[in-house]
Amino acid sequence: MRAPTYSEALEFAIDRSYDINLDMLRSRNLHLDTHNDYLVGTYPPLKAMGDLDAENLLLQVTPSIDLYFHVPFCDQHCTFCHFAKEIHPSPERVERYLAALDKEMSWSDAALADRAVETAFFGGGTPSFLTNSQLKTLFGMIGRRFDLSKSEVSFELHPSLAKQVDAADRISTLLRSGVNRFVLGVQSLDPSILRILNRGHRVDEVVQLVRLLNEMGVENLSLDLMYGLPQQTLRSWYDSLIGLLDLGIEKFNVFPLMFKSTDPVARHLAQGRYQFAGAKERIIMHFMAEHILTTLGYRHGPIFYWSKQSQPHSVQQRRKYDSWNDNNLVPFGVAGFGYMSQCQFYNEADLDRYLYRVEAGEKPVWKGVVLSQDDLMRRTVMFALRSSGVSLSRFEREFGVSIEKCFGRELEKLNEAGLIYISNDGLLSLTAAGTINSGAVSLLFFSNNILEQVAYNDSRIADKRTDLLEKHDYSPAARYGSSTEMQVAFR
Helix, strand or coil: CCCCCCCHHHHHHHHHCCCCCCCHHHHHCCCCCCCCCCCCCCCCCHHCCCCCCCCHHCCCCCEEEEEEHHHHHHHHCCCCCCCCCCCCCHHHHHHHHHHHHHHHHHHHHHHHCCCCCEEEEEEEEEHHCCCCHHHHHHHHHHHHCCCCCCCCCEEEECCCHHHHHHHHHHHHHHHCCCCCCCEEEEEEEHHHHHHCCCCCCCCCHHHHHHHHHHHCCCCCCCEEECCCCCCCCHHHHHHHHHHHHHHCCEEEEEEEEECCCCCCCHHHHHHHCCCCCCHHHHHHHHHHHHHHHHCCCEECCCCCCECCCCCCCCCHHHHHHHHCCEEEEECCCCCCCEEECCCEECCCHHHHHHHHHHHHHCCEEEEEEEECCCHHHHHHHHHCCCCCCCHHEEEEEEECCHHHHHHHHHHHHHHHHCCCCCCCCCCEEEEEEHHCCHHHHHHCCCCHHHHHHHHHHCCCCCCCCCCCHHHHHHCCCCCCCCCCHHHHHHH
């Protein structure tokens, strides 16, 4: 099957875009403007969290767990990135951080000793920033505590790894250490856009690294690709996707650019420095990707995830969205966020503060909250809707009450707007319009109490360009309001 031509993909996408009634959705507060739109990363969100006794995290650890390791080091500051990172750290700084990771892991040794590790994910920052020796140190201390032999182990790579003389050695170390899934952050194949984003890699390095991974027998590779980028046109979006398909990539994470006032790209938007796609154009880009990938036999997993292989896009994503509250995400490292013993929490997001607390023998919990039954139900609906959907019968078994009784008003509003549907076998899912407006759908399920806490803590932020709460709060709640207010906050 050949890929649709640019004209075919564009025509299909424009036709599909007419199914999204933006005026109607805006009038019902079910469409978030580009600068306000964001996916829910945690519920409750960071701005609704407070102090949390770290010992609470060990009270009800689930039999199987997922691990996250944060590597906060990079060679450059990408303009869209708001995750914890430090640019060009000294070797001594990196070694100190690895020692801190080891010490942080020791805090929960007893509680996690007999738990099955379903997945482990290494993110950043840039995990592939670590030297071959540092990678061996990292996996050596993990291996002393956790058995990853039956786990899905995912590792993020930066394309610039291709220019390192020991790239093959580093990949070999990762493969021997149990890594069986790689995630490559490409974002675009347009050289001018890569320069604006300060990505620090060239298009040819993407090609070189993909070929090297193939030569070394890597079979599970997923590429990140973004739309709505500065100076991105419909044509350059099409060309980037086709260019990666020509490399034989079988898994994609295709997602829109999301703005935070702490990121340089947000200031670019506010200042009109570059041309950015509007809401309609972003929808067309979404449907172009959908048409191309569907035509070529790719299946849609959790929203924005696509796979041509028979297995799911990743165990990690299935666990994150579809296991409901049956798994614990255990984070290690600065700014890692997790879910343990029905607590949603964040580690310290400032690197010096993180190091100080860990070296003092503390678990570096920054903010957290113990979830109520109401929180758990809301969290379940938000996350499951982004993946396989909400089984109405499972919801009632899990919580002892029907979803209609809990959220009848919300479901009615979403159904009338064409954002959800319920199948004959009782599965609540997002429509195409719901997928595109998933941030607004999730926001509808926030409790009034949580919204009030978020609004209060948001109002106390003096400078949204530098505040850590603002930087690490991954939710659409209490964002920037009108375009005028956005320009003030982002500038």
